[in-house]
Each structure stands twice: as C-alpha cells, then as structure tokens.
Amino acid sequence: MKKRPEPLGPALVDSKDDFEKALGETGGGTYVLRLYVSGLTPRSIRAIEKVRSICAEHLEGRYTLEIIDIHQQPNFAKEAQIVAAPTLVKELPLPLRKFIGDMSSVEKLLLGFDIRKKD
Amino acid sequence: MKKTPHEAENGMLALEKTPIGIRGLDEITGGGLPKGRPTLVCGGTGCGKTLLAMEFLVRGAVRFGEKGVFISFEEKVEELVANFASLGFDLLDLSDSGILSFDYVHIDKSEIEETGDYDLEGLFIRIGHAIDLIGAKRVVLDTIEALFSGFSNEMVLRAELRRLFSFLKSKGVTAIITGEQGERSLTRFGLEEYVADCVILLSHHVSNQIATRRLRIVKYRGTAHGTNEYPFMIDAQGFSVLPLSSLGLIHEASSERIATGIDRLDTMLGGKGYFRGSSILISGVAGTGKSSVAAQFVDAACARGERCLYFSFEESQNQIMRNMLSIGIDLKRWVEKGQLRFMNSRPTLYGLEMHLVLIHKEVDAFGPSIVVVDPISNLNSSGSDAEVKSMLSRLIDYLKMKQITAVCTDLLPSSGSLQRSEIGVSSLMDSWLLLQVLESSGERNRGLYVLKSRGMGHSNQIREFLMSDRGIQLQDVYVGPGGVLTGAARAAQDSRERGEILARSRDFERKKRAIERKKNVIDARILALRTRFEGEMEELDRLAEEIAQGKVSSAAESSELVRLRMADKEPPEPGARAHGAKRGSS
Numbered sequence: 001m002k003k004r005p006e007p008l009g010p011a012l013v014d015s016k017d018d019f020e021k022a023l024g025e026t027g028g029g030t031y032v033l034r035l036y037v038s039g040l041t042p043r044s045i046r047a048i049e050k051v052r053s054i055c056a057e058h059l060e061g062r063y064t065l066e067i068i069d070i071h072q073q074p075n076f077a078k079e080a081q082i083v084a085a086p087t088l089v090k091e092l093p094l095p096l097r098k099f100i101g102d103m104s105s106v107e108k109l110l111l112g113f114d115i116r117k118k119d
Numbered sequence: 120m121k122k123t124p125h126e127a128e129n130g131m132l133a134l135e136k137t138p139i140g141i142r143g144l145d146e147i148t149g150g151g152l153p154k155g156r157p158t159l160v161c162g163g164t165g166c167g168k169t170l171l172a173m174e175f176l177v178r179g180a181v182r183f184g185e186k187g188v189f190i191s192f193e194e195k196v197e198e199l200v201a202n203f204a205s206l207g208f209d210l211l212d213l214s215d216s217g218i219l220s221f222d223y224v225h226i227d228k229s230e231i232e233e234t235g236d237y238d239l240e241g242l243f244i245r246i247g248h249a250i251d252l253i254g255a256k257r258v259v260l261d262t263i264e265a266l267f268s269g270f271s272n273e274m275v276l277r278a279e280l281r282r283l284f285s286f287l288k289s290k291g292v293t294a295i296i297t298g299e300q301g302e303r304s305l306t307r308f309g310l311e312e313y314v315a316d317c318v319i320l321l322s323h324h325v326s327n328q329i330a331t332r333r334l335r336i337v338k339y340r341g342t343a344h345g346t347n348e349y350p351f352m353i354d355a356q357g358f359s360v361l362p363l364s365s366l367g368l369i370h371e372a373s374s375e376r377i378a379t380g381i382d383r384l385d386t387m388l389g390g391k392g393y394f395r396g397s398s399i400l401i402s403g404v405a406g407t408g409k410s411s412v413a414a415q416f417v418d419a420a421c422a423r424g425e426r427c428l429y430f431s432f433e434e435s436q437n438q439i440m441r442n443m444l445s446i447g448i449d450l451k452r453w454v455e456k457g458q459l460r461f462m463n464s465r466p467t468l469y470g471l472e473m474h475l476v477l478i479h480k481e482v483d484a485f486g487p488s489i490v491v492v493d494p495i496s497n498l499n500s501s502g503s504d505a506e507v508k509s510m511l512s513r514l515i516d517y518l519k520m521k522q523i524t525a526v527c528t529d530l531l532p533s534s535g536s537l538q539r540s541e542i543g544v545s546s547l548m549d550s551w552l553l554l555q556v557l558e559s560s561g562e563r564n565r566g567l568y569v570l571k572s573r574g575m576g577h578s579n580q581i582r583e584f585l586m587s588d589r590g591i592q593l594q595d596v597y598v599g600p601g602g603v604l605t606g607a608a609r610a611a612q613d614s615r616e617r618g619e620i621l622a623r624s625r626d627f628e629r630k631k632r633a634i635e636r637k638k639n640v641i642d643a644r645i646l647a648l649r650t651r652f653e654g655e656m657e658e659l660d661r662l663a664e665e666i667a668q669g670k671v672s673s674a675a676e677s678s679e680l681v682r683l684r685m686a687d688k689e690p691p692e693p694g695a696r697a698h699g700a701k702r703g704s705s
Contacts, residue, residue, distance in 0.1 A: 083241045098231045098232065104234065
C-alpha cells in the first residue's frame with residue numbers, strides 16, 4: 001500500500017520515549033499495550049491521541065504503549081494477527097483483547113481494560 | 120491462453136487467462152481464470168473449495184512457475200500442510216523455497232471489541248506484503264466470509280470488501296476467493312456482488328444415496344464457457360473435472376479389423392471380426408456367457424500384444440480369472456505381464472458420472488486399446504435409463520475418439536425382451552451380439568447371433584455355442600423344422616444324418632450284390648447254353664462223320680456186291696467178300 005499517506009514520523013519516536021520512560025518509572029508496568037495503525041490518517045491520529053489520553057488518565061505509571069505503523073512494518077501485522085486498523089492490543093494483563101476503531105467509544109475501552117466495572 | 124472462437128472472430132484482444140492447471144477445468148473455462156482478476160468459488164461445506172483453490176496455487180507454482188499466496192481464514196497453516204500432504208502436496212517445501220506463502224488470519228470475535236470507526240487496512244497490508252515479498256501472481260482468500268463473523272459492522276465490511284477486490288486487481292494478481300453457499304444466494308454474504316468477473320459453483324448432489332460432485336461456471340465475463348454442470352472428483356491426485364459433454368461425433372473411423380478370439384464368430388462378422396475402435400454390445404439373459412465372449416476377445420487381444428482394461432461391476436478380479444480359467448482362458452498371465460488391468464467396483468459405490476470420471480482417468484493412465492465394461496446394465500442401479508444412456512454415449516464417444524474398442528455386456532431381463540437395450544444403448548453400438556437361451560426338448564442351450572454390425576456383411580444365422588475347456592466354440596448349424604437345432608436335438612439330428620448315410624451305403628451294397636448275383640446267373644445260363652450248344656455241335660459232327668462213313672461202306676458194299684455178282688472187274692475186298700458171303704449165305 002504505497003499510495004497511502006506518508007508514514008508516521010515524530011509521533012512514533014515520541015511514543016517510544018514515553019514507553020521507555022514509563023517502563024523506567026513503573027519497573028515493568030502491568031498494562032502492555034500495542035497500538036497498530038496504518039499510516040498517518042486522521043483516524044490513526046484520533047486513535048493515538050485517544051489511547052494516550054486514556055492511559056495518562058487511568059493508567060498513569062503502570063502501562064507501556066507501543067505504537068506501530070503496519071505500513072512500515074507489515075510483518076508486525078501478521079505476527080499480531082491484525083486485520084483491522086487501528087487496533088489496540090492489550091497483551092497484558094490477560095486475557096488478550098483487541099480494540100478496533102478510532103477509540104471514540106471510551107466506555108468500551110475502559111470496560112475492556114477492567115478499569116471501570118459494569119454498573 | 121486460448122482464444123474463444125467468439126473473440127477470435129471479432130479480432131479483438133482476447134481476455135487474458137491464467138491457466139489453472141487442473142485437468143478439465145482449463146478446458147471448460149477456455150484456458151483458465153481471468154488473468155489479474157478475482158474469481159469467486161462458492162459451494163456448500165465440504166465440496167472442495169479449498170482444494171480447488173490450493174491446487175490452483177500449487178499447480179501454478181509447479182507447472183507455470185507462478186508464485187502464490189494463500190490467505191486462510193479458517194485453517195491454520197499447520198492444518199493446511201497436514202491436509203494437503205495426503206494429496207501429495209508438500210506445502211512446507213514450497214513455502215520454504217519461497218514459491219508459496221501462507222498466512223493464517225485469525226479472527227476471534229470474543230477478543231475483539233469495536234470502539235469506533237475502523238477499516239481492514241491490517242488485512243490489506245498483510246495481503247499486499249505477502250504478495251510483494253515473493254512476487255506472487257496468484258492469491259487465494261479462503262474463506263473471506265470469516266470476516267463477517269468477526270466484525271459486526273457490515274457496512275464497513277462491504278465497503279472494505281469492494282475495496283479489497285479492487286486492491287487485488289490493482290496488484291495484478293489472479294485471485295480465487297472462496298465463499299460458503301447461502302440459502303438463497305450463491306454465497307451467504309453475497310460476495311458475488313463484488314466479484315463480477317468469474318463465478319464457479321461447486322455442489323454436491325445426492326441422489327439415491329449416491330453423492331456426485333459437480334462444478335458449474337455460473338458466470339464468466341468476456342468468455343464463452345461451458346454452461347453445464349460437470350462432474351468432478353477429488354482423489355489422491357487432487358481435483359479433476361471432466362468436460363464430458365464437450366465431446367462430439369468427430370472421431371476417426373478405422374477400417375482395421377480385429378479378431379474376436381472365436382474363429383467362427385470372425386467368419387460370421389464378415390470373416391474378419393470387429394472394427395477397431397468400434398463399440399460392441401454383447402447382450403443376453405443371465406448365464407448366456409456374455410462375460411466369456413468378452414473374455415475370449417480380451418484374451419485374443421492380449422495375445423496380439425494389446426492392452427486391455429476391464430471394468431467389472433459384478434465380479435472381483437480373482438473371480439473372473441478363476442471362472443475364465445475353467446473355460447480355458449488364462450487371463451492371469453496377461454495381468455502379470457501388465458497387459459490387462461481389472462478395475463472392480465460396485466456400481467452403487469459412486470454416481471454414474473463418477474464412474475465415468477474414473478473410467479476416463481484409468482483409460483488415460485493405462486492407455487488400453489480395448490475396454491470392457493461388464494455389465495453396463497448394472498449401472499442402472501446408480502441412475503435412471505436416460506442418465507445411463509447419456510453416460511454411455513459420452514463414454515463411447517470418448518473411447519471412439521481415442522480409437523479404443525469398447526466391449527459392453529448387457530444383462531437382459533429374463534423375460535427375454537430386447538426392449539430395454541433397444542431404447543437404451545443399441546443405437547450407440549456398432550456391433551450387437553445377442554446371446555440367447557434356446558430351450559427345446561427339455562434343454563437349455565446357448566445360441567449366438569449377430570443382431571447388427573455396422574459396416575460389414577454379417578451372418579444372419581443363429582449359432583449354438585459351447586463353452587468347453589478350450590474356450591468358446593461355435594457349433595455346426597442344423598436347421599430343423601422348428602428352427603435351429605441345439606443340444607441333444609442337434610446331436611440327434613447329427614446321428615440321424617449319419618444313419619441316413621449309412622443306410623444309403625448299405626442299400627447300395629445290397630443292390631450291388633444283387634446285380635452281381637444276376638450277372639452270375641446270366642453267366643451260368645450262358646455257360647449252360649454254350650454247353651448245350653457244344654453238345655449239339657458234337658452231335659452234329661458225329662452225325663457228319665457217320666454220314667461220311669456210311670458213304671464209304673456202302674460204296675464198298677456195292678463194289679462187293681458187284682464183285683459178288685461179278686458184274687464188275689474190281690478185285691473184291693475181303694470184308695466185302697465175307698459180307699457178301701454172309702449175305703450170300705443168308
């Protein structure tokens with residue numbers, strides 16, 4: 001898919017820094033998250049921003065977030081069984097969960113993260 | 120790339136095609152699938168969609184050097200590898216050498232949460248990456264409908280599917296997309312909407328508890344294609360389709376003649392036997408020796424060095440060989456030499472068309488010059504008369520095209536009516552031998568006659584034949600007042616004729632002796648007459664002598680008398696004197 005928008009640049013680098021920072025702070029945080037996006041589309045950007053804000057709000061200090069552009073690293077898509085984009089994979093804590101979409105439905109995300117119990 | 124006649128006429132650029140490499144399917148599609156476009160293969164569960172798709176890739180890789188990508192939504196790669204190993208496809212090897220690439224797309228609804236707007240870019244990227252990595256020309260998506268069970272937003276899915284197919288086209292790959300058959304539509308989720316170029320439907324008919332797989336090309340844009348349902352089979356060699364209906368009456372007609380293995384039958388068939396490449400029907404009621412006549416022919420053919428394929432729907436190979444040995448036909452040696460092969464199966468094992476497909480396959484593999492189907496009447500248990508006729512006509516056409524002589528035996532119902540055969544298959548057959556039971560004087564005997572034999576003068580006589588330990592022998596013909604005499608009646612007639620000859624010769628002898636006797640009598644009579652005649656002759660002589668003597672003495676007497684009377688001067692003879700004296704004294 002070469003005709004798609006340019007790959008993400010700075011955003012990813014930032015996220016990696018965040019990740020390492022977070023890793024350092026929590027000493028192996030409990031939430032291991034990977035966000036797979038395809039190119040820097042508005043939808044991808046929305047998803048990235050949403051995930052970051054949720055993590056910052058609810059999982060401060062106990063998460064790692066890796067953002068992967070499957071356009072640039074298509075192998076990752078195969079390995080992680082990614083079909084839809086964007087997909088946020090919660091690898092830990094188990095069970096493994098995949099959240100697809102632009103993460104606009106925050107409630108579902110929080111439910112899935114077990115942060116907010118069902119009322 | 121084959122051009123269809125239509126396209127050739129127009130002088131337009133023919134639709135480019137990608138050969139599938141599956142026997143028969145390329146013929147039906149006129150050269151393969153549309154190149155660079157997706158094709159939908161749909162059908163119910165277990166009808167061979169995945170196999171067709173996989174074979175498309177494997178054949179493409181092995182035979183045409185085109186690399187392929189298999190995206191599986193249902194089976195894991197390890198499962199695929201194991202499944203196809205049984206068909207002799209070493210997927211691991213192909214994958215290791217970079218010819219084929221596999222990707223298992225796992226979609227588990229339970230672990231997926233939809234949190235807003237999304238697309239299927241992940242899938243696109245995986246497919247695109249797999250294609251680019253090895254430079255694939257062929258792609259299979261099996262079964263893409265799994266997406267519908269994983270994602271709930273159908274609107275998005277449909278839009279994405281449409282995009283997927285145009286994405287595949289833009290990649291220039293020839294793709295097969297499989298889809299499960301729906302209740303009212305070709306596929307459960309209406310995939311046919313998106314794949315507009317070529318749709319192939321696989322189905323699995325069950326009638327009379329016999330299943331037949333069939334394939335139909337529902338649609339093929341820009342190509343004249345076969346529209347029928349074609350039977351196909353899946354066996355150890357994979358997928359094969361038979362374009363059975365595409366055969367026609369275009370075969371050569373050989374004028375070579377081949378002996379039937381029964382000398383006198385050759386004589387009946389214009390003196391030389393059957394035509395090569397003709398079809399021969401041997402019909403008769405039970406126990407008239409149909410198989411034996413066929414076996415005799417096979418034996419003769421093998422002795423000439425030809426190869427024969429014997430399809431038996433009733434008996435096992437060993438049973439046939441044993442039974443034929445009892446009439447002096449040793450088929451075992453031909454089997455051991457590899458000239459004769461038996462294919463035994465119960466007719467009910469498959470549908471008619473599967474039988475046909477099997478026969479085709481075996482004929483192609485073995486390359487015989489003679490094929491025996493024993494008996495065709497048994498096939499009726501797997502289909503109606505019309506179906507059997509259609510199957511046989513296709514079989515005969517096929518064999519004729521290959522210049523293979525076909526011998527079919529046909530069991531007639533014991534009522535002895537020919538009707539079924541007449542309606543059924545006789546018109547397909549070039550030569551028709553009828554074996555009959557001739558019942559007379561408390562016996563059942565076997566009779567044979569040539570009901571028809573196209574293209575040759577043939578005998579119109581009913582001949583009795585015997586099955587001896589030296590094979591089948593046609594007997595001499597005796598026609599009595601009530602028809603052909605057979606069995607004991609024939610023997611009786613034989614001895615009667617012999618008796619007549621004997622009687623005649625005796626008569627002659629007798630007459631001869633009578634004549635002899637008559638001659639003897641005549642001879643005897645001639646002898647007697649001659650004897651009498653001789654006696655009479657003797658008498659005559661005696662008389663003549665007497666007469667002569669009597670003259671002399673009377674002369675002497677007269678001279679004596681003269682002397683005595685002394686009237687003459689002649690000296691008297693003593694006798695005459697004495698006589699005279701005597702006379703004188705008396």
